[in-house]
Amino acid sequence: MRSPLRLERRLSQPRSLRWLVPLISIGAALVLGSILMLLTGKNPITVFQRIVESGFGSKTALRGSLIAATPLAFTGMCAAITFRVGIINIGGEGQFFVGAIGASLVGLALGGQPTAFTIFAMIVMGMLFGGAYAALVGVLKARFHTNEIITSLMLNYLAGILLNYLIFNSTSYWRDPRSIGFPAGKPLEARAWWPKFELFGVQIPLGFLIAIVLGSLVLFLYRRTRFGFEVGVIADSPQAARYAGMNTRWKIIAVVTLSGAIAGIGGASDVGDFRHILDAKGLQLAGYGYTGIVVAALARFSPLAAVGVAVVIGGLTNAGYALQGPDFQSGLVGTLQGLLLFTAVAGEVLTRYRIRLRRTTTAS
Numbered sequence: 001m002r003s004p005l006r007l008e009r010r011l012s013q014p015r016s017l018r019w020l021v022p023l024i025s026i027g028a029a030l031v032l033g034s035i036l037m038l039l040t041g042k043n044p045i046t047v048f049q050r051i052v053e054s055g056f057g058s059k060t061a062l063r064g065s066l067i068a069a070t071p072l073a074f075t076g077m078c079a080a081i082t083f084r085v086g087i088i089n090i091g092g093e094g095q096f097f098v099g100a101i102g103a104s105l106v107g108l109a110l111g112g113q114p115t116a117f118t119i120f121a122m123i124v125m126g127m128l129f130g131g132a133y134a135a136l137v138g139v140l141k142a143r144f145h146t147n148e149i150i151t152s153l154m155l156n157y158l159a160g161i162l163l164n165y166l167i168f169n170s171t172s173y174w175r176d177p178r179s180i181g182f183p184a185g186k187p188l189e190a191r192a193w194w195p196k197f198e199l200f201g202v203q204i205p206l207g208f209l210i211a212i213v214l215g216s217l218v219l220f221l222y223r224r225t226r227f228g229f230e231v232g233v234i235a236d237s238p239q240a241a242r243y244a245g246m247n248t249r250w251k252i253i254a255v256v257t258l259s260g261a262i263a264g265i266g267g268a269s270d271v272g273d274f275r276h277i278l279d280a281k282g283l284q285l286a287g288y289g290y291t292g293i294v295v296a297a298l299a300r301f302s303p304l305a306a307v308g309v310a311v312v313i314g315g316l317t318n319a320g321y322a323l324q325g326p327d328f329q330s331g332l333v334g335t336l337q338g339l340l341l342f343t344a345v346a347g348e349v350l351t352r353y354r355i356r357l358r359r360t361t362t363a364s
Helices: 017-039 044-056 059-083 092-109 115-144 148-167 206-224 226-236 238-243 248-275 280-286 288-298 303-323 331-352
Strands: 005-009 196-199 202-205 353-357
Touching: 017 044, 017 288, 017 331, 044 059, 044 303, 059 092, 059 202, 059 206, 059 248, 059 288, 059 303, 092 115, 092 148, 092 248, 092 280, 092 288, 115 148, 115 248, 148 280, 196 206, 202 206, 202 248, 206 226, 206 248, 206 303, 226 238, 226 248, 238 248, 248 288, 288 303, 288 331, 303 331, 331 353
Parallel strands: none
Antiparallel strands: 005 353, 196 202
C-alpha cells in the first residue's frame, strides 16, 4: 500500500528557510528532549537551566565552553566545506589527528625558537599534514570515482592506528622516553604554547580566533570568487560544469584538500592551545570529527556559522562534564546532541523538498 504522502523537490528555496530551519530544528530537539526527560522523571526546565548556567552562566563556564568549541569549529568547517558542494567527507577525525601529529613534530623541534615563529610553523605543518591526508580522499573520488564516505571513514581508523603506534607501540620522536609506567607524548616547551587573549574577562584561545578568520575567508571564497562560483556549478550539475569546460576533477580535489587543511589546523590548535602534547588516547576519545558533522548540519553547511554553532555544542559538552553525577546522567547531553543532528537533517530535507498529498483516483 502506497503512502498518501510524497516528497516533491522545491524549484526554489525561500530565503526565510535559511534562518527558520535552524531555529525550528533546535526547537524540535528541545521539545523531543523535554519529552524524554519527562519519561525518565526529570524536570526539563530545571535540566535546561542547569545546562545553560554550567555552559554559559559565568566567565569560567564560558571559558570552558570556548575550549570545548575550538576543535569543533575546525571539524565543523571541515565537514561544511565539502557537504556544501555535495561531497560527503566524514574524515575530519583522521585529518584532525594527522594535523596534530604534524604540528607536534615542529612544536617539539622548534620549542626553543621565538613563540610567534613556532606557532606559525605549527599552523603550516598542521595544514599541510591534514590537507595531504584529505587529498587522498579527493584523488580517489575524482580519479577513480571511489565512494568518499568509505575512504574517509577508513582513513579515520588508519590515523588512529598511527597515533597509537607513535605513542604506545614504538619509541618514536613523539613519545616521551621518561614515561615508563604509561607511555605518553613529549610535552611541548612553554615557549611553544599558544597564547590566550582576554575579552571582558573571558579568556579566548588563539585557535578560536583563527577559526573565525578561516570561516570568514572560506565564506568569501565560496561567495565572491570564480573558484566558488565554479564549485557551486559543479555541486548543482557536474555534467553542465564539464560541458562549460570546468576542470571538475581538480576542483573536487581542491575542495577536499581545503577541508582537510582546516581540520589539520584544528589538530595544531589542540596541541598548541590545550594539551601541549600529542595525546593519542585523549584525541581518539574526544570524537571531534564526528561531532563536527553535527555542527556542520546545524550550521546548514556555512563555514562561518559553524563557528557559532560550535560554541553552542561546546557549551553543551562543557555543561555535561560539569554536571555529571548521580543526579545527572552522562548520556543526557549526548542524547541532546543526537536529537539536534536528527532534527537538523530532517529540517535540511524539508528545505529541499515539500510534503504533498498523493491524489487518489477512483475507478468509475
